[in-house]
Amino acid sequence: MNPALNISAGPHVRDRRSTASVMLCVILALMPATIAGVWFHGLKALYVVLASVITCVLSEFVFDVIVKKPNTILDGSAVVTGLLLALSLSASVPLYIPIIGGIFAIVVVKCCFGGLGKNFVNPALAARCFLLISFGRVMTVYEVDGVSAATPVADLLAGKSVDIIKLLIGNNCGVIGSSILGLALGGLFLWIFDIIHGQICFSVIIAFLLFVGLFGGQGFDPGFLAANLFGGGVIMGAFFMATDYTTSPVSRLGQTIYGVLIGVLGGVFRLFGTSADSFSYSVIIANLFTPLIDMYILPKPFAYRKSAIAAMNGVEKKPLLKRIPKPVVVLTVITLLAGLALSGVYSMTKDSIEAQEKAAATAAYKAVCPDAETFEETEDVKAAIEALAGGVYGSSFGRCYINEAYEAKDASGNTAGYVVNVTTADGNDENISLAVGVKADGTVNCISFTELNETPGMGMRCGEPEFMSHFENKAVKEFKLLKGGGASADDEIDAISGATVTSSAVVNAVNAGLDFIHSVMMEG
Amino acid sequence: MRKTFRGGVHPDDAKALSRDAALREYLPKGECVYPLAQHIGKPAKAVVKKNDPVLVGQVIAEADGFVSANIIASCSGKVKAVEKRRTISGAMQECIVVENDGLFTETEGFGERRDISAVTKEEILGAVKAAGIIGLGGAGFPTHVKLAPKDPGAIRYVIANGAECEPYLTGNDQLMRAEADAITEGMEIVLKLFPEAKGVIAIEKNKPEAIAAMEAACAGKENVSVLALPTKYPQGGERSLIDVVAGKDFPITALPADAGCIVDNVGTIYAIQRAVCYGEPLFKHVLTLTGEAVATPANFIVRDGTLVTELIEECGGIKEGLELKKALAGGPMMGFALTSLEVPVVKTTNGITLLPNDAVAEADEMMTACLHCGRCTTVCPQGLLPQIMAEAVDMGDFERYEKKLYGLDCIACGCCTYVCPAKRPLTQIFKHTKAEIMAKKRAAAGGKK
Numbered sequence: 009m010n011p012a013l014n015i016s017a018g019p020h021v022r023d024r025r026s027t028a029s030v031m032l033c034v035i036l037a038l039m040p041a042t043i044a045g046v047w048f049h050g051l052k053a054l055y056v057v058l059a060s061v062i063t064c065v066l067s068e069f070v071f072d073v074i075v076k077k078p079n080t081i082l083d084g085s086a087v088v089t090g091l092l093l094a095l096s097l098s099a100s101v102p103l104y105i106p107i108i109g110g111i112f113a114i115v116v117v118k119c120c121f122g123g124l125g126k127n128f129v130n131p132a133l134a135a136r137c138f139l140l141i142s143f144g145r146v147m148t149v150y151e152v153d154g155v156s157a158a159t160p161v162a163d164l165l166a167g168k169s170v171d172i173i174k175l176l177i178g179n180n181c182g183v184i185g186s187s188i189l190g191l192a193l194g195g196l197f198l199w200i201f202d203i204i205h206g207q208i209c210f211s212v213i214i215a216f217l218l219f220v221g222l223f224g225g226q227g228f229d230p231g232f233l234a235a236n237l238f239g240g241g242v243i244m245g246a247f248f249m250a251t252d253y254t255t256s257p258v259s260r261l262g263q264t265i266y267g268v269l270i271g272v273l274g275g276v277f278r279l280f281g282t283s284a285d286s287f288s289y290s291v292i293i294a295n296l297f298t299p300l301i302d303m304y305i306l307p308k309p310f311a312y313r314k315s316a317i318a319a320m321n322g323v324e325k326k327p328l329l330k331r332i333p334k335p336v337v338v339l340t341v342i343t344l345l346a347g348l349a350l351s352g353v354y355s356m357t358k359d360s361i362e363a364q365e366k367a368a369a370t371a372a373y374k375a376v377c378p379d380a381e382t383f384e385e386t387e388d389v390k391a392a393i394e395a396l397a398g399g400v401y402g403s404s405f406g407r408c409y410i411n412e413a414y415e416a417k418d419a420s421g422n423t424a425g426y427v428v429n430v431t432t433a434d435g436n437d438e439n440i441s442l443a444v445g446v447k448a449d450g451t452v453n454c455i456s457f458t459e460l461n462e463t464p465g466m467g468m469r470c471g472e473p474e475f476m477s478h479f480e481n482k483a484v485k486e487f488k489l490l491k492g493g494g495a496s497a498d499d500e501i502d503a504i505s506g507a508t509v510t511s512s513a514v515v516n517a518v519n520a521g522l523d524f525i526h527s528v529m530m531e532g
Numbered sequence: 533m534r535k536t537f538r539g540g541v542h543p544d545d546a547k548a549l550s551r552d553a554a555l556r557e558y559l560p561k562g563e564c565v566y567p568l569a570q571h572i573g574k575p576a577k578a579v580v581k582k583n584d585p586v587l588v589g590q591v592i593a594e595a596d597g598f599v600s601a602n603i604i605a606s607c608s609g610k611v612k613a614v615e616k617r618r619t620i621s622g623a624m625q626e627c628i629v630v631e632n633d634g635l636f637t638e639t640e641g642f643g644e645r646r647d648i649s650a651v652t653k654e655e656i657l658g659a660v661k662a663a664g665i666i667g668l669g670g671a672g673f674p675t676h677v678k679l680a681p682k683d684p685g686a687i688r689y690v691i692a693n694g695a696e697c698e699p700y701l702t703g704n705d706q707l708m709r710a711e712a713d714a715i716t717e718g719m720e721i722v723l724k725l726f727p728e729a730k731g732v733i734a735i736e737k738n739k740p741e742a743i744a745a746m747e748a749a750c751a752g753k754e755n756v757s758v759l760a761l762p763t764k765y766p767q768g769g770e771r772s773l774i775d776v777v778a779g780k781d782f783p784i785t786a787l788p789a790d791a792g793c794i795v796d797n798v799g800t801i802y803a804i805q806r807a808v809c810y811g812e813p814l815f816k817h818v819l820t821l822t823g824e825a826v827a828t829p830a831n832f833i834v835r836d837g838t839l840v841t842e843l844i845e846e847c848g849g850i851k852e853g854l855e856l857k858k859a860l861a862g863g864p865m866m867g868f869a870l871t872s873l874e875v876p877v878v879k880t881t882n883g884i885t886l887l888p889n890d891a892v893a894e895a896d897e898m899m900t901a902c903l904h905c906g907r908c909t910t911v912c913p914q915g916l917l918p919q920i921m922a923e924a925v926d927m928g929d930f931e932r933y934e935k936k937l938y939g940l941d942c943i944a945c946g947c948c949t950y951v952c953p954a955k956r957p958l959t960q961i962f963k964h965t966k967a968e969i970m971a972k973k974r975a976a977a978g979g980k981k
Contacts, residue, residue: 013859015622015871016892017960019946020864021543021699025907025953027900083900125901125954205906253904258919263906302920309938310538310915311781319780320791 031084037194044187049099063110064090092132095185161240195247215271227351376445380416444521467510550829564837565876573599602664606835663807669797681789695768698863703818712749718805823886908948
């Protein structure tokens with residue numbers, strides 16, 4: 009009895025978990041968000057998901073064949089990349105977007121750097137950023153129920169309030185994977201089953217909230233914090249992007265530092281940046297710091313730590329609280345106090361800030377309706393604006409939003425005119441807001457910008473009297489933009505050369521305001 | 533006191549196969565083979581030659597130098613040869629082969645209970661040395677050396693290691709159930725050497741019967757207590773035990789005694805009791821023959837030199853319909869694969885595990901690139917960074933491996949390899965690298981001389 013025995017070095021048993029099972033768990037964890045995305049965004053979303061996943065798997069397969077490497081698609085990592093990429097795209101992108109993105113993610117970011125475990129940044133996020141830079145126009149059209157609108161974060165950046173319940177469920181404008189409940193459910197599942205590191209995802213979230221709370225100017229207002237946390241891919245980033253094994257540090261301390269870095273960068277970009285997609289960039293930047301963190305933040309083995317050496321030398325252990333350096337305690341207390349004070353100041357001054365904003369708006373409205381004494385918001389107008397639900401107004405004005413509209417009354421209470429405040433998202437650089445004033449007989453009085461941050465010398469010239477004067481005292485219902493110049497009629501406006509985009513956005517916004525006044529206000 | 537050590541894994545302990553099989557003594561039928569190198573240190577020197585008659589309990593090879601141990605005959609008969617034979621490690625080593633006459637005639641001078649109330653430290657150490665006792669947990673360090681540290685007064689804890697965290701093995705479980713009083717007495721004997729020390733008998737919680745038996749035996753004893761530990765591998769590693777009992781971590785260059793601890797397997801403690809109270813040398817010990825491939829798993833008291841094939845036959849051979857794919861000396865975590873079954877059991881062979889499947893070959897099939905998931909870092913009981921260590925080895929950066937990553941502190945427990953989802957052979961890489969670095973160091977030291 010001497011059978012052929014297999015020889016090997018121990019250990020001779022292995023845990024059941026394998027690369028493929030880890031990837032399968034991540035795919036399962038992404039399912040709630042994917043299903044919610046398809047539910048709310050329709051079949052379009054499903055096509056985007058399928059295109060992205062299939063492209064990723066195929067690219068990896070083809071790459072392996074071309075470079076004669078063993079086939080690696082069965083480990084499931086390409087499916088995860090495809091799914092993550094799809095979930096961070098809008099459902100209304102053309103199908104070439106996920107296909108180009110998938111190829112970029114797998115071939116350029118993953119395979120060219122050595123495949124699984126060797127990519128230097130998160131492939132899905134890198135592809136998303138690549139697409140944002142290359143196809144910015146189509147990438148940032150977000151729709152829900154066939155209506156396009158600003159994303160919740162764009163609204164937040166514009167200082168508007170955001171419906172948190174919609175954010176939680178995912179029934180709002182945004183990427184396919186925008187169901188916060190679905191994402192959080194999947195993320196917690198991965199954390200509980202020890203697939204992602206709690207140090208990363210929770211330090212991202214805590215650092216982000218602390219930063220936004222401290223520097224957001226609204227203190228730790230729960231509604232404000234929740235809106236910031238649930239919008240703009242923070243949850244997706246914290247649970248699924250930042251926790252990517254390859255591009256996050258190894259040690260717990262390193263992981264915490266990395267998480268805090270993402271949270272703080274995300275906060276900076278959110279508060280001081282203009283892009284609603286900024287969270288992707290913060291994760292990518294932190295990815296690039298990972299090798300550095302792994303190089304220098306190396307925890308010593310237990311036996312070489314100060315406490316162990318002290319114990320070996322018979323030194324008594326200090327209690328935990330006494331071991332925290334004093335400056336850390338002091339700084340923490342000061343920071344917390346500052347945050348609390350800021351919250352207090354914000355809630356105390358909230359009303360007067362609102363009153364001042366109102367006064368400023370009223371001043372702008374007076375400028376376009378000089379005869380007016382007071383401005384009244386009628387029930388009909390209010391209902392009409394609410395019916396828009398923050399969506400794009402009309403179909404022929406680009407992305408215009410009606411903010412406010414008032415009937416102007418003179419000293420004796422008669423209608424002196426109408427004023428409407430419009431924002432357009434089609435500006436060359438940023439959103440443009442303006443007030444349009446119309447006399448009681450329908451003649452356009454003039455316009456006034458409440459928000460104009462275009463390129464100086466080009467788009468900014470729309471704010472100069474020379475351009476604005478074209479709108480003064482014109483009995484016109486709709487202006488026309490002449491791109492080649494030579495305007496002669498009352499309703500013709502010459503585009504500012506070199507700033508056609510801005511000019512066109514302004515004219516569209518004015519037309520949207522006029523349309524609203526004529527169809528809603530004067531009819532009523 | 534910490535509840536448990538940091539890190540560790542929870543493999544399927546598979547102890548149900550043999551945990552309730554009562555200990556039974558097995559007497560070898562055929563020839564007995566005694567390798568001269570069964571312990572850490574210098575091989576023993578044979579004191580018998582061909583055709584010499586031997587009796588059970590007779591010293592057939594003497595300790596050569598301080599760190600070495602006697603080898604005792606476990607059967608009676610005639611020396612057949614002193615020659616190179618294949619041993620359990622797979623190597624050909626010098627062995628004494630005894631033709632077994634099947635009578636098991638014992639030498640005089642042991643078996644009678646002695647009065648030990650006035651036994652001196654020197655007598656205890658002398659008895660342990662004469663009995664050829666070595667660490668039965670697996671390492672095989674000569675016990676008389678371990679029991680004589682530089683400063684016996686600095687020892688705070690004597691830990692009897694009954695954790696038996698290695699999957700499959702149940703011999704110590706059965707030994708504690710059957711010989712609780714003897715183990716407790718053995719502990720008291722060891723404590724005589726260390727006036728400042730407390731005795732702790734550490735047992736994993738998956739052995740409730742053993743815990744109950746030891747607690748009953750220790751009841752009323754001031755200086756000896758039972759510590760029930762969470763079931764987690766490598767709970768029975770000496771560093772893990774010291775971490776839990778004494779709250780101390782120490783580098784690979786230090787000894788348990790430097791942390792004020794002496795750790796001995798419960799089997800060793802039992803052997804000390806037999807040696808001191810009965811004058812009985814170490815020629816038999818507990819051994820679990822188990823695994824899914826064996827017909828009836830058993831816990832034996834087995835004599836040194838018995839061939840593994842005999843034991844398998846005694847257990848009814850390989851289970852019908854199954855093929856033996858892998859045979860291990862010890863359990864699956866720390867044990868090593870046998871090249872042949874025609875090898876003798878030595879003092880440190882505490883288990884033979886026969887498996888119908890080869891998990892290592894299956895894992896090799898599934899191996900992918902490292903994911904950097906960090907599970908190896910989480911489970912390392914030493915707080916090392918296996919993933920980064922493996923990268924350093926890949927790049928040939930042994931300097932960083934040794935100095936920055938403390939790679940030589942790896943205790944080769946196998947936790948990192950066990951959990952790796954990418955199925956990378958981490959422990960194996962580290963064992964190899966450590967051997968390579970040590971060889972270089974020895975070569976450098978030799979060159980200087």
